[in-house]
Amino acid sequence: MKEPGVLLAIDAGGSHTRAVVVSAGAECLGYGASSSGNATAVGADQALAALAEAASGALASASLGPDDVRQVVLAAAGEEYLLHGRAVAQALAMPAVKYTRAPDILAMYHSSAVEPAGVALVAGTGAIAARFRDLVTERVIDGTGWLLGDRGSGFWIGRKVARAVAADLDDTGEPTGLTRLVIEELGLQPAEGYRSPLLQALVAWAYDGQPVRLARLAPLAFRAEATDEIAAAITAEAEEVLARTLRLVREGHDELPVVLGGSVVVRGLLAPGRMSGGALTRELAGADVRTAHDGVAGAAIVGLRRSRATVDSDTLARLTRSIDELRNGA
Amino acid sequence: MKEPGVLLAIDAGGSHTRAVVVSAGAECLGYGASSSGNATAVGADQALAALAEAASGALASASLGPDDVRQVVLAAAGEEYLLHGRAVAQALAMPAVKYTRAPDILAMYHSSAVEPAGVALVAGTGAIAARFRDLVTERVIDGTGWLLGDRGSGFWIGRKVARAVAADLDDTGEPTGLTRLVIEELGLQPAEGYRSPLLQALVAWAYDGQPVRLARLAPLAFRAEATDEIAAAITAEAEEVLARTLRLVREGHDELPVVLGGSVVVRGLLAPGRMSGGALTRELAGADVRTAHDGVAGAAIVGLRRSRATVDSDTLARLTRSIDELRNGA
Numbered sequence: 001m002k003e004p005g006v007l008l009a010i011d012a013g014g015s016h017t018r019a020v021v022v023s024a025g026a027e028c029l030g031y032g033a034s035s036s037g038n039a040t041a042v043g044a045d046q047a048l049a050a051l052a053e054a055a056s057g058a059l060a061s062a063s064l065g066p067d068d069v070r071q072v073v074l075a076a077a078g079e080e081y082l083l084h085g086r087a088v089a090q091a092l093a094m095p096a097v098k099y100t101r102a103p104d105i106l107a108m109y110h111s112s113a114v115e116p117a118g119v120a121l122v123a124g125t126g127a128i129a130a131r132f133r134d135l136v137t138e139r140v141i142d143g144t145g146w147l148l149g150d151r152g153s154g155f156w157i158g159r160k161v162a163r164a165v166a167a168d169l170d171d172t173g174e175p176t177g178l179t180r181l182v183i184e185e186l187g188l189q190p191a192e193g194y195r196s197p198l199l200q201a202l203v204a205w206a207y208d209g210q211p212v213r214l215a216r217l218a219p220l221a222f223r224a225e226a227t228d229e230i231a232a233a234i235t236a237e238a239e240e241v242l243a244r245t246l247r248l249v250r251e252g253h254d255e256l257p258v259v260l261g262g263s264v265v266v267r268g269l270l271a272p273g274r275m276s277g278g279a280l281t282r283e284l285a286g287a288d289v290r291t292a293h294d295g296v297a298g299a300a301i302v303g304l305r306r307s308r309a310t311v312d313s314d315t316l317a318r319l320t321r322s323i324d325e326l327r328n329g330a
Numbered sequence: 331m332k333e334p335g336v337l338l339a340i341d342a343g344g345s346h347t348r349a350v351v352v353s354a355g356a357e358c359l360g361y362g363a364s365s366s367g368n369a370t371a372v373g374a375d376q377a378l379a380a381l382a383e384a385a386s387g388a389l390a391s392a393s394l395g396p397d398d399v400r401q402v403v404l405a406a407a408g409e410e411y412l413l414h415g416r417a418v419a420q421a422l423a424m425p426a427v428k429y430t431r432a433p434d435i436l437a438m439y440h441s442s443a444v445e446p447a448g449v450a451l452v453a454g455t456g457a458i459a460a461r462f463r464d465l466v467t468e469r470v471i472d473g474t475g476w477l478l479g480d481r482g483s484g485f486w487i488g489r490k491v492a493r494a495v496a497a498d499l500d501d502t503g504e505p506t507g508l509t510r511l512v513i514e515e516l517g518l519q520p521a522e523g524y525r526s527p528l529l530q531a532l533v534a535w536a537y538d539g540q541p542v543r544l545a546r547l548a549p550l551a552f553r554a555e556a557t558d559e560i561a562a563a564i565t566a567e568a569e570e571v572l573a574r575t576l577r578l579v580r581e582g583h584d585e586l587p588v589v590l591g592g593s594v595v596v597r598g599l600l601a602p603g604r605m606s607g608g609a610l611t612r613e614l615a616g617a618d619v620r621t622a623h624d625g626v627a628g629a630a631i632v633g634l635r636r637s638r639a640t641v642d643s644d645t646l647a648r649l650t651r652s653i654d655e656l657r658n659g660a
Binding site: 142 | 370433467470471472473474475477478479489492493496497500502524525529532533536537541544574575578
């Protein structure tokens, strides 16, 4: 039997796009995934194609079609004009469906919190913190991208790793254990030129693609930090600047729940087993802290709230459990 | 009467390409110019077209043709494979002519020095220092590009300016007089979004083109430094890192002449009337210092030296004077 009209929620991330089809009762009926849906990273055309692919995957797994969708929520980073509503509606073949665009960080927040007011800090390739109240963004700190900000992000860390290794290979900086890790990670082979052969190879790699690829080197800083002073200084500074970003966004609202997301935070700074006691741990002391892995559940929560459904912690638990069942079954 | 065979020297810069036709007696017979010939900045095809345009301009102004050229010297930044000899010879329609590729910084050095051994520091959009002996590069410091190094360069300064302004507009950093200058320079208009309207506009500008465009903001730091602490801190740090780059390349060779080039040094740090006494002034104390505006004369000097012509300070003076006559007449 067909649903009377379902919610399609899409989380367009920098590496993956995820889509879910959700009933009015907050049960996930279908799940789909595809590649990057970030228009800044891959361009609008490829991003729209990724949204459409994830959406059809989700609809197909629910045995539904575009006509069954009553509402679409798209969670995405970046400015609205890069991926505007009409283009999205056209790519999804749902021109007349109610459409909502939500900041990706709001979706990340609602993936782990149903409280109308709260805070999120996400540090993956980029870095941003925001404070919300009733789906409205009250304050944003950073999130200004790799050239202007994203302090403490994967790109920010990866760039510092690359610069430290370049200085080491150049004999203008301190020796660092990061050099061996970067050479291995990138498979660098000595190259000819008027510089040292491995620096020549690093230079050739660095400029042969999108700058944000440098985020790939960020995990090496966490791998080396226990034994290498340069790596430890980089991760400590990342932790300090992210703690500052969080402090600035929380200012006077320390009672609000805090949702953390992004690989730098979840798999880096606050990874299980990592020595703690750093700036972020101190900033979070006493706070109601949760983590989120992506924003797809939160995008659906945004949709449910907008359609005035009752949303409580049971709703989120039901939604999350049913998403996980389909995701792991797929 | 035709020359028995002339030298064609080309300096392929980031903003301009310049070409000269030079006689065996070091007289400039023709001058031509075109747009950027930097393959990293504009791509190999456009770079080759710029070389060809500047070369035909120089040949035409000398009333000569490709068959009159005995030797070609190309001074260019970056790696040789980006603009390889065969492609250059083809673009110039001079497949059988003796061809030499020289690092752009060597050409800059020989634009103001005929001593076989010496040092150059160039900080324009990028930043590099090198030490030479008999046309061979003995040591290179930095020049690793905007992602990995170029410490103290126009991009490096411009990025710090942009980040300081973003932090000011964001209320996460100190207020700075740079903000008004950047708004005026870029003609920023308040834009919609969930950030402050001018920050939104700055973010939109920053990512709408080549990252190295941020070098455009570097002169603002020098304009503001007398009255703004943030600007003064940026220019002071640029001076310190460039002084360090120079110190590392000179190490143990303080007797060598030093040629300085690039807008950050010539029109910024060491501009007439700027308060001196900074790190670079101190590093240069007692040194034999000269400045160079571009590398086209030096590219010709490299060619004359390679063809075993006698090259002394009279040669360079004659060459420079005859280039200037044609350049200013053109």
